[in-house]
Amino acid sequence: MNGTGTGLGTDPKPIPHPGAADPTRSVIVVGCGPTGLLMAGDLAAAGVPVTLVEKRPHKISNLSRAIVVHARTLELLDARALSDEAESLGRRLDRMNLFARLTVTFDALPSRFNHLLVLPQYEMERILERRAVEAGVRFRYETEVTGVAQDDAGVTVETRGPGGTTEALRAAYLVGTDGMRSTVRTAIGLPFPGRSVIRAVLLADVRLARPPKEVLSVHSRGDAFVFFASFGDGYYRIVAWNRRRDTLESEPLHLEEVRETVRAAAGHDFGMHDARWLSRFHSDERQAPSYRVGRVFLAGDAAHVHTPAGGQGMNIGMQDAANLSWKLAAVVQGRAADALLDTYQAERHPVGTEAMRSSGAIVRLAMAKHPWTQGLRAVLTTTLNAITPIRRKLALQITGLGVRYAAPEGAHGLTGTRAADVELEGGRLYEALRGGRFVLITAEDCADKTGLEDRLAVERRTGHDGDSRTTVLVRPDGYVAWAADAPDLRAIEAAVEAHLGERVGLAP
Structure with missing residues (x-):
């Protein structure tokens, strides 16, 4: 030990x-x-x-810092029968705008959750707490x-x-x-280990008389930047910072200071009023x-x-x-x-x-201080906006859909990837994952064999796409543990045994 x-x-x-x-x-x-x-x-x-x-x-x-739920997290909630409730409480957004030049879109994401969900952390906690209580x-x-x-x-x-x-x-x-x-x-x-990146970041939930065009956006000018996100109930989350104001986290925050910082970053304060929450924090990078x-x-x-x-x-x-x-x-x-x-x-x-x-x-793009770094930011964001594959990769990375775990040498190309929510005869994959078990997606001639159902869910994919003969073993967290194109029963048996730890005796 x-x-x-x-x-x-x-x-x-x-x-x-x-x-x-x-x-x-x-x-x-x-x-x-x-x-x-x-x-x-x-x-x-x-x-x-x-x-x-x-x-x-x-x-x-009823106050929280986190407000954005990404596609991969929504898929995990779906695998726990919680996504519909979360979606009903939040606001869907299909894009975010960075520095007025770079727009990251989510409507083409390879997920049924092809959007961001603006949902305050406290709502997420309510959903998860109820589930935890019910589970014991x-x-x-x-x-x-x-x-x-x-x-x-x-x-x-x-x-x-x-x-x-x-x-x-x-x-x-x-x-x-x-x-x-x-x-x-x-x-x-x-x-x-790590370091403080930004001190005296301002947080505020306010109403705006003249909201920005994009409901999720970042603006930056000179020494200041501001992030906006709409809750959908008339209030906006403001995250703002001004390099010239290095105030202690313990100092009281007033709405006028938020206005001044937003004006410095975006040119005007959007007519903000009726703050229901004001706070400061410092942002670290540590691991x-x-x-x-x-x-x-x-x-x-x-x-x-x-x-x-x-x-x-x-x-x-x-x-x-x-x-x-x-x-x-x-x-x-x-x-x-x-x-x-x-x-x-x-x-x-x-x-x-x-x-x-x-x-x-x-953040470092937003914090660009010198004219040459601000010019570089303008060129970079404009260039990225024009290259669709890069914007797609950025969207996959931000939303968690692009995460891939290392696979053994010689493994099938799907191994370690996030499993897509394919349609199965018994429903969708992420519905099958609600049992908390491994799911084996395999061909019809294997799906009816006995010896598996007490250890994992066995499903057959519907349709006749190019992957219909690929057998896939999906972990409870929705990642592919093993895959093979048209394997025999012995190969399936070996894969199940390796990942579930018990012999299942499929092959004669």
Whole structure:
């Protein structure tokens, strides 16, 4: 067992995970944002006893920084029967405008969710919390983590609850989804290298008398930039910054300062009024070198933070959770070896790195200070706008649809790619994924063979397109684990055995 973490606090006697007869078969999640709620809900839905620890009181704020849900995240919600509700609460946008010259369109995305969804984080949390409660997650609000220790058998989490009461919870694994200032990350001794990119970023939700033409846009002039996004209810989210105003995050913010910054960036303030929320924050680029230390994992902002450009933060955190949750469930329930959990680092760490690069590039374009760099920005954005393949690649990257995991040498070209939502005889693929199992999409002569249905969903694709003979094994997170063109039963058996860990005895 590698990696041991300890923290400050008393050493109360560990107690079993609440509701679990065997703490070696349970998981503790720390942090009740979208990443933690998705993680906990997935685990509980898979039958894993899980406790979600949150230091805040039980209250979902009606104010939040994250407001954009991307196509890949909507697909993950679809695989949990939650996308229709999210879509009904948000506003669909098919494009975003950068610097008045570059328009990124989403209506041609290879997804049924060919748009952005403007949906405040608090609405996402409501949806995910309800699912977690229904799945049986045990919540511990007003409970702070004071220490973490692990051994070969599990993890002990020391906590301080309401009134200062101390308690030690015991589980097989711990997942820290507790944000940029993660207590879990600190307790296991992981650094969080990086730097502050922008100080004194202004956030405001306001009404606009003269809204911009594009409901999602970025404007920049001189030393200032501003980002607009429409909630669809008459309010707009404003994210603004002025290089010349380096104010402490703790300083009060007034609407007039937001007006001045927006005027500096866009030329006028769009008649903003009726602010319902004003706040400051500083934007960092940081990433933990490892997302795993022994039995402890990090996800979301606890593992990586980057600038808000592109609206990727909440989305990448939820995608982290979807990647890790099914793997944890398989290992905790004895269906897979512990080595499966190492693939979380291998697959998701590069995604976090790329998000820092892409969001950072947008912000650095916006922060262009000198005339020559501003001229370069104008030329670059105009050129990109004229090259459709590059704009398409940018859209795929921002929305998460372009993420591809490494595949073994000689593997089929689909291996490691996001699985498209193909039509099946039993419905769509992402409907089939709602069972939380692997899905085997195969030819008719294989689909009716016995020995598979108790381990995974077996489906046959409808239609007669060029891929109709390609057999595909899709992971619970919607990525292709294995594929082959017209394989025999022995090849399918070997693939299922390799990825699900049990022999299924298909071939005679």
